[in-house]
Amino acid sequence: MTEIPESLLRRSAEAKAKALGLPVEQVLAEMKGEAPPTPPPAPEPEPEKAPEESVEEVPPAGGTPAEEPVVDVTSEAVVAPEAPKEAPAEEPPADPVPDEAAVEASEEPEPETQPAAPESEEAVAETSGEPEPETQPAEPEPEAAAADASKEPEPETPPAPAPMSEDQAGAAETKEAPAAVATMVEETPPPVEGNGAGNGKVAATVTPRQVLPPTGTPEGVRTQRLLTVVKARAIQTVKTEPTDKVNTWPHLMLMEFGALLAITGFLVILSVIIHSPLLEPANFNATPNPSKAPWYFLGLQELLSYFDPQIAGVTVPTITGLIGFMMVPYVDKNPSHRPSDRKFAIALYSTFLAGAATLTIIGVLFRGRGFNFSYPWKDGVFFDDLKDWVQFE
């Protein structure tokens, strides 16, 4: 068995000690096995006890809880509000060993309770709940109230079920573990009077009780023990959505290898067919007509023939081209990736693409002597890169 951390043990011991009214140190020693256990609660629940307890509780004017023999249920597992669906509400109320939800359902005897007015917003795993209006919500949880409201009480509530045995409570707790919070319930004596008609509260509730001295714990009644306090979020946070992934090898790398072979093959074939141009040696005194830049700058050169160099040479390439492109992610604040949401961006880029392609094609094919407009099929192609390849004459 693994060692339980001291801090956790101490926490549990404190809870238990509070529940039993014992000194913490003693309980702690017990838990560590260093001391003989104090009279342990009986392991099995006592079904016969339950009716007595809840029966007398249902009538609001019933005996004070302080006098009840079943008093040691002090710390309760609070039903996880986030997982109310887990508590089956269909349990027959008369079930001698109902689960928490059933307990709750059966604990609301008031016919006039309004589901619309759930003020006590707390779903409590109530082993011996009473329908007091003045509940002490340990942790207000709005959804819990809704969960409760769904199981609306029948007017005639049969006698409440037996208190849960510890295993049941434990089971319930683990069942709702991810979101469950085990809490100490405040011990407040329930009001004896005045809740007969005023039970507007729907949500069932913590029943605060007085704790009898531990020695008075009746035989067979289990006390609930606080194991630990678990924040609902701590266990449950899911940070990343699982994505559909495949192994890089072989899926991606075969694809890349195929692409690599394809481009190499394409390039070799291209290089066998088309020869690189090599004109006469450089001669500073013979300016060819026309003089063209490499094709990727020809769009720019084309612009230069329309506009003043300060515009075509400065504004367009540096501002639009470089800085503009770099700023794209900082200007485009639209978070969506879907094409249907980014019509403007796509239209803008497509315009740029079409414009650049048009200018380049004009510059490559439709500019002849003196960089004047010419038709390639009439005047020939004035583009030396393709000189040996594209011949219209």
Next chain:
Amino acid sequence: MANGNGKVGLRDRVKDANEKLWGSQLAESILRPGSPFKKGYSDSPRNRSYVVMNNVLYHLHPVKVKRHGVRLSYTLCLGGLSFFLFILLTITGIFLMFYYTPSAQTAYPDIEALSTNVAFGSLVRNMHRWGAHLMVLSVFLHMSRVFYHGAYKPPREFNWVVGVVLLFLTLLLSFSGYLLPWDQLALWAVTVGTNMAGFVPVMGAQVKFALLAGVEVSAATLLRFYVLHVLALPFILVIFLAVHFWRVRKDGGISGPL
């Protein structure tokens, strides 16, 4: 083993030699665990991971990639092709460097000799030239693909900026190589190009002067472009490439499906 004649068949001998080769201590020492060439390789998820993790080249990749990213129609492999073309250009470029002297007197004759006297010289030169054009094209198309997928959006903004720098460097690399044959095409294309560089705001004249190593194209320009082309720009480009690839992974791999 032996066939009916008591002789060992060729197929068996090849198989035997193969096993000896890949099972040898040398092969064992070279091949890292998970190599598909390693003896006894089996196709298992573990080995599939090892293939990627234990190879100096492949480990640029993550062990697993999003399924949609593998589809050819998503990326068209353009980024990978750009990188591969860069490698191809490096290899062919190194080959060309053996036969080329960057001086105004020898540059042109060297290129001529390359086309006629050197085995595969013409082919390699053609591959280098067309490969460079292809690379400009594929880098540009890669950028367009990224734009249309909105892949520059957070958290990938900075990688887009790096990519724009890479495009610019690619253009510069291609342009600086343009001058090296030292023929009329090279000379005047570069003249036109650098004239455009002269229109750069504020420091146009300085940029032009720095590029040309003078006020106009000259023998000094040839050397300058040569050094830029074979050393300086590739050096800078590789640095940006490293950042680019690294950021692709750090930013969560390929962008999500549309």
